Amino acid sequence: MSVDFIFIHEDCKAKNAVILFHGMTGSPFELKKYGQFLFSKGYDVYAESLPGHGERVSEIYTVTYQDWLNHAYSRFEDLNSKYENVFVSGLCLGAVLALAVAEKYSNEVKGIVPLSTTLFLDGWRLPWYSFLMPIALSTILRFYYNYPECEPHGIKNEKVRGIVKKLLQKGDVGMNDFPMTAIYELLKLSKFVRKSLNKIVCPTLLIHSKEDDLTSVKSANVVYNKISSDERELIILNNSYHMVLYDNEKEFVYEKVLGFLNEHSKLVAEEPVCC
């Protein structure tokens, strides 16, 4: 079952598009409500499964961070040729890809919204033996180990958590564990992105939860401090975990993102055209 989605305004030619990238072992399903919200406010929205995800789930063990990067770059190039303003947003791994796109296409990206940016795996949910992670990543153990998806599933709201748990058990919306090989690639991607954060000059809205169970606020702080964007904002949520798009403050997140997109799509549209 494909969970990819594209929301396009057929009646008029939209000027603004938003590319959404999902998180590691997740799927575009986790972005659907977010995408629908942005679509209802006038933005065309694109979200596709990343390599190694979706219907190609067995590839998660062999996918490399370069595959993720190539996918993100090609999606951006494709949409940038069709729209005046292209924004990039993502959750977790998707946030890191949004940063990567902004580094490569620094003058073309109109704005990025990284949510729960995962540059470091240092959240409070990690098991007691997480100090062994460097060993597991550097040895053949990375093929043996799958980090089990467990409570609280990145969600503080217990009602929503219950729903997500059921969906995860059905296997339609994402995987039940994080293969170490994928974590290995995520950390390599993180290293790659951290090297060039200063190349990011586009407007940036970072949203991160203070109680993120997978990655601490350190990731968002590193990005905020190293990028070169004149317009940057870091919003710290106080009542959510990792999945900020589903948790207690989701409406607040949606409104903040919409405000950011509206502000910058308007600004870009009003800029005088130089000949």
Next chain:
Amino acid sequence: MLLITLKIIFFVISLWLVLTISAKKIFLHKIADNVQISEFVAFIGLLIMLYVICAIIVAIFIPSYINKIILLLLGASPFIIGKFATFEKENLFSIIQLLSIILGMAFITLC
């Protein structure tokens, strides 16, 4: 006496590593409980850490530079093998890893 004690510790850790890696490859993939498997793999990770530390300590006390270098190479083998290992050839690299640990056990017994 200290060297003999260290050699015995290295040998025991190596033996545990061989047994746990073999158990993981032969039996544990059939168990559905991912949490249990994860904790078992974490235990193997702990053993690898001890194996490397022990190899370094024994290499400090063992006579002859050639022996020191061989032991350090054997101690670093999990990282060297891990560098080249791929998912497609996981079984092959697991066997190579087991053989290198067994080689280390033989080496420490003979030298």
